Amino acid sequence: MSEWVDKIVANIVRLEVRLLACQARLQAETDPEALHDLRTTVRRLRSLLRPLRGLPGVVQLEMAASQVGALTTPLRDLEVLAAYLQQQGHAQLAERRLSQLAGSYVAVAESAQLAQLLMILDVFPRFLRAAQREGLLRGLRPRIEKVLEKQWQTLQKALNDPGHDRHRVRLLIKRVRYAAEAYPELDRLPPRVLVRLKEAQKALGDWHDAWQWLLQAEQQPDLQPCVEGWRDTLALGEQDADRALIKLSAACFHS
Numbered sequence: 001m002s003e004w005v006d007k008i009v010a011n012i013v014r015l016e017v018r019l020l021a022c023q024a025r026l027q028a029e030t031d032p033e034a035l036h037d038l039r040t041t042v043r044r045l046r047s048l049l050r051p052l053r054g055l056p057g058v059v060q061l062e063m064a065a066s067q068v069g070a071l072t073t074p075l076r077d078l079e080v081l082a083a084y085l086q087q088q089g090h091a092q093l094a095e096r097r098l099s100q101l102a103g104s105y106v107a108v109a110e111s112a113q114l115a116q117l118l119m120i121l122d123v124f125p126r127f128l129r130a131a132q133r134e135g136l137l138r139g140l141r142p143r144i145e146k147v148l149e150k151q152w153q154t155l156q157k158a159l160n161d162p163g164h165d166r167h168r169v170r171l172l173i174k175r176v177r178y179a180a181e182a183y184p185e186l187d188r189l190p191p192r193v194l195v196r197l198k199e200a201q202k203a204l205g206d207w208h209d210a211w212q213w214l215l216q217a218e219q220q221p222d223l224q225p226c227v228e229g230w231r232d233t234l235a236l237g238e239q240d241a242d243r244a245l246i247k248l249s250a251a252c253f254h255s
Helices: 002-028 034-052 058-087 091-100 104-109 112-133 140-160 166-182 191-217 221-253
Strands: none
Touching (some): 002 034, 002 104, 002 112, 058 104, 058 191, 166 191, 166 221, 191 221
């Protein structure tokens, strides 16, 4: 058990260092990938914590991570849209979105939400060590294995549902991917499965972007020139996503 606690603590420290680096990059306002990396690191943290629910400090840390996610989601959505518009030659439309991001990176770096997350994350290893001394971590490995297995079962069930919600499936794929990264000794993904997970996540991400942008166009008239193209992208995205999910299901559950 001690070995498992050591590994979890090492992962926590590694993620804390990455978050601090992301905070510094946001503060400097020179790195276009800083916000994305911050969000990915927070997602990895939440995947690490999910099997530990019920232990001291986990609820507080999950809530803090969730608040950082909620704070940064609209900013990341704006980033992605601006990058797409720039790529498609809509420079003025892109510039309007980028202007809305002015000052937001520093605001995230200095936000109460991120400060709270970092504060709790800094002391969390001590909570784990205390729980270990109190005998609260007995059966830790089976607990983690049970949660990982349940996540795979939930994904399988969703993939087998003809009326599956693509957005929910996308989140479930992220969950199993990041959980496998958090606990590689327990959830060894064959290279073929990892490839299929990444392909499905990307296809669903492209579909989700078009779907979300069409919703935004209903409230933002200047996006109307893009609507027809997004409708085509959405239709093609649905087909690409469904094909990717069929391949994923075959690789994971029918081999």
